[in-house]
Amino acid sequence: MPPDLAEAHAALDRAVDRCYRSQPFPDDRRRVEFLFAMWERMTVLFNSTQKKPRRKRKG
Numbered sequence: 001m002p003p004d005l006a007e008a009h010a011a012l013d014r015a016v017d018r019c020y021r022s023q024p025f026p027d028d029r030r031r032v033e034f035l036f037a038m039w040e041r042m043t044v045l046f047n048s049t050q051k052k053p054r055r056k057r058k059g
Contacts, residue, residue, distance in 0.1 A: 001009075016031060017024040020038075025031040 013028070013031065014024070016035070020034065025034065
């Protein structure tokens, strides 16, 4: 990975860590697990508030 891209990734990781925790995540895996769990909670809430399409009645 080019050094500039690696530094950009590291800067983004630091920014995410500061947004969600007082201490940095210990590793990339824990950061990703946390973010996916948060995404999953948000999408479940979003999907549960959406109206379900009505089915046409036969007949």
